[in-house]
Amino acid sequence: MASIREVAKLAQVAPSTVSRALNSSGYVAEETREKIKAAVAELDYVPNQWIRNLYRQSTGIIGVVAPGLIHPFFSSLWNHLELELRKFGYNMMLCSTGGDEQREREYLDTLERNLFDGVIDGAAVLPDENYAKLEKPIVFLDRIVAGIPVVSSDHRQGGELAAQKFLECGCRKVLHTVGDRQHRLQSHEGDDALDRYLQEHGVETIREEVSWDDTTDYESCYKLTRQMLAAYPDVDGVLASDLQAAAFLKAAVSLGIDVPGQLSIIAYDGTFVTSFNSTAPTAIVQDVRTIARQTVAVLLKRINGQQLAKEQIVVPVTLVKGETTN
Numbered sequence: 001m002a003s004i005r006e007v008a009k010l011a012q013v014a015p016s017t018v019s020r021a022l023n024s025s026g027y028v029a030e031e032t033r034e035k036i037k038a039a040v041a042e043l044d045y046v047p048n049q050w051i052r053n054l055y056r057q058s059t060g061i062i063g064v065v066a067p068g069l070i071h072p073f074f075s076s077l078w079n080h081l082e083l084e085l086r087k088f089g090y091n092m093m094l095c096s097t098g099g100d101e102q103r104e105r106e107y108l109d110t111l112e113r114n115l116f117d118g119v120i121d122g123a124a125v126l127p128d129e130n131y132a133k134l135e136k137p138i139v140f141l142d143r144i145v146a147g148i149p150v151v152s153s154d155h156r157q158g159g160e161l162a163a164q165k166f167l168e169c170g171c172r173k174v175l176h177t178v179g180d181r182q183h184r185l186q187s188h189e190g191d192d193a194l195d196r197y198l199q200e201h202g203v204e205t206i207r208e209e210v211s212w213d214d215t216t217d218y219e220s221c222y223k224l225t226r227q228m229l230a231a232y233p234d235v236d237g238v239l240a241s242d243l244q245a246a247a248f249l250k251a252a253v254s255l256g257i258d259v260p261g262q263l264s265i266i267a268y269d270g271t272f273v274t275s276f277n278s279t280a281p282t283a284i285v286q287d288v289r290t291i292a293r294q295t296v297a298v299l300l301k302r303i304n305g306q307q308l309a310k311e312q313i314v315v316p317v318t319l320v321k322g323e324t325t326n
Contacts, residue, residue, distance in 0.1 A: 002017070010042065013032055022040075030070070058088050060092055061115075061117060064094050064119075065090055065095045065104060065107055068212065070097070072243055073271065075241070077292060080289050080291075080293075081292045081295065084292045095164050104124075108131075117136075119138040124143035132145065139302065141291070142186050143185055151298060153187075154315060154317055157193075158286075159192070159194035167201055169264040169325050169326050171203060171204070173204050173237065174235070175228060175232055175240065176191065176206070177244055179210065215244065218247060219245075221247035223249060226254065226305050237266075240266075245281050246273060246276065258312065260325050266325060268283070268284045268286075270285030270286060280322040281322045284317070285316055
């Protein structure tokens with residue numbers, strides 16, 4: 001394979017002139033440019049972008065640390081993040097941790113040691129100090145750590161919208177599924193807002209903690225939701241992620257519970273999964289396109305050393321009325 005020096009020798013110019021012509025990074029006379037083009041064609045020279053990137057300490061690759069690949073919300077978000085990064089000439093490398101701390105630690109170490117331009121972390125299950133020492137530009141999705149920007153939905157708004165809908169439906173006892181509270185997350189504000197709003201209006205609330213596997217595997221979701229409905233026969237409202245909400249609907253039908261007559265169900269995320277059932281659920285919809293756009297915008301500012309106006313960015317959610325609430 002020909003080198004840039006061979007191109008320069010054939011065109012009878014300096015290698016730096018060839019570099020300027022190929023990169024459009026400076027003035028090159030038109031006559032000289034034509035000589036270089038002819039030499040490139042004759043030698044079948046292909047510029048080595050990887051070598052260029054190494055020289056610039058840049059690879060054009062962003063590492064995205066994911067808790068998993070098949071969760072409906074996250075799979076939608078990864079898709080939009082890749083599309084958004086490509087608009088700015090970046091490629092995305094997806095690193096799935098499965099919620100395992102050691103796997104995330106290994107991925108972060110790999111991203112830190114190699115020439116990745118930045119990191120978007122949607123897993124973030126390690127102690128705060130693991131992120132504080134990173135030298136790569138990083139943006140979180142949901143996790144809150146001082147000094148690191150975070151982009152997420154306005155979960156407080158989501159919790160309040162769901163609560164208002166349950167009140168409209170006349171619900172008196174609402175169950176909602178939650179994750180663990182080991183770390184500080186923006187999404188916890190949604191859980192707290194729902195409880196606070198409903199309890200202020202005399203409605204009892206029940207939190208049921210679910211594991212990551214129970215949010216991604218439908219069969220596990222279905223078994224768990226049947227158990228919950230059997231354990232709480234007087235529950236008349238349920239808020240759960242899309243896959244779980246679909247499982248609650250199926251479980252309710254199997255137990256002879258009328259939806260929405262006896263049980264109101266609200267799905268949280270509003271992804272493609274909500275269109276799979278013949279009964280369209282009422283849903284709190286997260287705007288994954290805007291989350292992706294804002295996340296990339298924040299990361300690019302960090303990569304370019306620009307000042308951020310604020311560390312926490314929240315994207316509004318909407319409630320879309322379906323057939324699982326009155």
